[in-house]
Amino acid sequence: MQILNVFLVIFLIVAAIMVERTKDLLSAVIIFTSYSLMMALLWLLLRAPDVAMTEAAIGAGITTNLFVVVISRTRRTEK
Amino acid sequence: MDDLFVRITTRMILPFIQIYGLYVIIHGHLSPGGAFSGGSIFAASIVLYTLAYGLKPGQKRLPHHISSKIETGGILFFILIGLIGVALGYTFLTNQEAGFPMGEIGRVLSAGLIPVVTFALGLKVMSTVVTLFHTMMEEE
Amino acid sequence: MNLNIDLIVNNINYIGAMILFVIGLYTVLTHPNLIKKVIGLNIMETAIFLFFVSIGYVQGAVAPIVNPETGEQMFVNPLPSAMILTGIVVAISITAFALSLIVKIHAAYGTIELDEIMKIRSVELDD
């Protein structure tokens, strides 16, 4: 239980650093989506199912959609 | 995206997503979920439809003139519900004391104003998220 | 400074939230790309939500949904969860508005890199 928690937090940190490093914006957004999903999982672990559900639907679903739409209308790679 | 396979799959799973979204909204006070998660799940179905069939048919599903009415209506409804409490001599947004029917614990139709407000807000969230998506998709 | 492994494991969520907060802030402050900045903002926000959820957590408790059949139970604190629900919705509003601004900026300048925009502006000022 606590091991899983530690593992998830480490995953989150790694994902956040990868988002920061990735030059390709689309990949960065996809990594951010997986970050959000892992965050939802962690919140489920912390006994907050409502929040986990909302984060999975809004944070991972809708936010990603909006990002992808905007990236498709602008430029895909970071300089 | 003119992929037949994507379209067929979308058509097949669309009703399930919508029913799930409605379930989450309606059972908001009994199980995890509520207006915001349910509304965005429901919105996801229309977003998916737009992605599979294109912007124009997607906008037909929820045209702007309807969505703007839903958004206005959601908040006005919330305000009116709150003012009932004031009218009956209590404060804004009073639930039990203002005499909303509380029902039996654990039933869908219980808890006074909670399911009513949740339903209105769920619709509002759905329409807002879809409108956000459609507005972003539009080309000038 | 002696590293206490128990302290770290027990408070891993606080530590994680703080590290994520700083990573997000770093992304917002240093990246010239506007979309990257918005992602960084989202990371900051989720970090704080993680912090909030961890405040409400109690070891061995269950989610705050009362089931009359199981009788007395220990529940986690429901208030932080309720606050985060609000917070998530607020976050998406800000993100959506920022993204629409980015679309407009791209239409006006043809780029979403801050340093390129600054270059364009300085050229325009000289004219």
Added chain:
Amino acid sequence: MRKIFTFIMLGGLLVVLLSSISELPPMGNGDNPSFNEISEYYIDEGVEDTHAPNLITAIITDYRAFDTLGEATVLFTGIAAVVSLIGITHHSKNKEDEEDDLHG
């Protein structure tokens, strides 16, 4: 140059934050100050007051319903701001679209 400066500044902030961890109330402990009469009240009286078993919903739509009104307003503000910036294009209905509608 600016990046390095920011990096050092934020590193300093992180060190300050992390070194304060041992001073904060420990995580997951039921005796923490945040578990006071307020959260007890929600857990003990929540079902009685609102008849909703899901206490989180009870809080967001009853105890702190005004927050939720504010939150709905923020969502409305967001959409109003986006529309004010990008604008809405009204599609005129023509025959082709209506056919599409029948299929879809």
Added chain:
Amino acid sequence: MISYHFPVFILMLLLGFAVVIPLHRKPFGKSFVVKMFSVLGLAFILAFAELLVVIYGEAYSYTFGSYQGGIGIEFLVDEFSALMTLVVITLSILILAYSVKDLEHEIASSKMYSYYTLVFLMLFSIIGMIFTNDIFNLYVFVEALSITSVAIIAIKNKKDTLMASMKYLLMGAIGSVTVLMGFALIYMVTGHLNMSLIFAEINEVWEQYPINILLAMGFILTGFGIKAAIFPLHNWLPDAHSSAPTPSSALLSGLVVKAYVFSIAKMMYRVIGQEITINIGISDYILVFAVLSMVMGSLFALSQTDIKRRLAYSSVAQIGYIFLGLGLGTELGLSAALFHVISHAFMKSALFLSAGSIIYYTGNRNVRKMDGIGYKMPITMAVFTIGVLGMIGIPGTSGFMSKWYLGLAVLDGGHPELLIVILLSSFLNALYYLPVVVSAFLRETPLEMHRSSLPQSMKISMAVVGLGSVVIGFYPSMIMNIIEAAVSTFIGI
């Protein structure tokens, strides 16, 4: 007692009208303007009645949904918040009266409805921030305010406006996220969200978890400091306030920044309490930043040639005055700061509106090309002069009174050296404001006019704002009495 509900009625009136505006189908016109001002007029009457109720009755707390404060959300309606609400509504009526004609030339006509929607949502969130006694509720209103205040800049849709609003949005979002972190830390150790309950608990917590409170206050002050534009965190303000449409500039400088400053005052005195604020040493830091803002803001303003940018930098300096009062940590200091909140709201609105009229009429933004404008636009320049004299602190204006009170507070608080800073800043103010006025009346030169005339509505609303500033200058006790009554409850809760 129906008067008990007035704060909610004001809020719901504004919100209800705001959400109805987008449904209007007819093109923007007279009928909408009439509707809008009748709503605002009703809000004004309610706010005025509210003020009378609070003055002749007493401060009270309004709880939502029959739960006591702490469990539900609570509003604290005291003298100052009622007064501030009245000021917000009065100024917004005047600024919106000005805006009807002015905006036709600044934003696309299809966006007029959107603009007023956003303005009403903004008023809703400002008034909510003023009344609320719950930190998380405060956060929700702050976020609503930060979206609307960016949107009313970006709506102009010009190249530089877009960049300015992006910068403002990002800085503002960092600010609100930081504030939320601070609230999380406070909630962590107190377990309360209600300000009065936190205050009751904080002394005990302060002994047990000092680091927590220290970090929380650091986060909160940084976050609100970004939004209130105190010196090292001000760099979004000049772009945002100067490139916005004129009514937006007036609203942002006059009201929005004040709402954040008032929130800081609440956090310092109502949540953490005077004693701990001084103990931690927050007040000393605030004094340092306040002095920096006062001096540096004026110095930056000196180097600007664009009139609106000059006014925007002067806002940074004036925010410094307010922070100086807050940082003293005494009752006199607090009341001087709150007085300046109101007097600066009037003065800056007058300045921005008259500067906007100059730009509207002549199409010129450069302060060096304003020779002889005073003969062409006497009313505008008269209002501008009133604002300038107030900023410098000439006796008879509201600016003089706020500097007078601030000076008394500084002496009372045991920092006589700060008097020199106030004088220095006033001198700098004179240095960058007076040349504009002097050259405007210096010689009559033929000027090229951009437009044929200035609409009556703009002239009248501008004149009323200027007049308001003078009235406050002559009868400061009218406002000071209310503030003093509020301050004693503010500190002593």
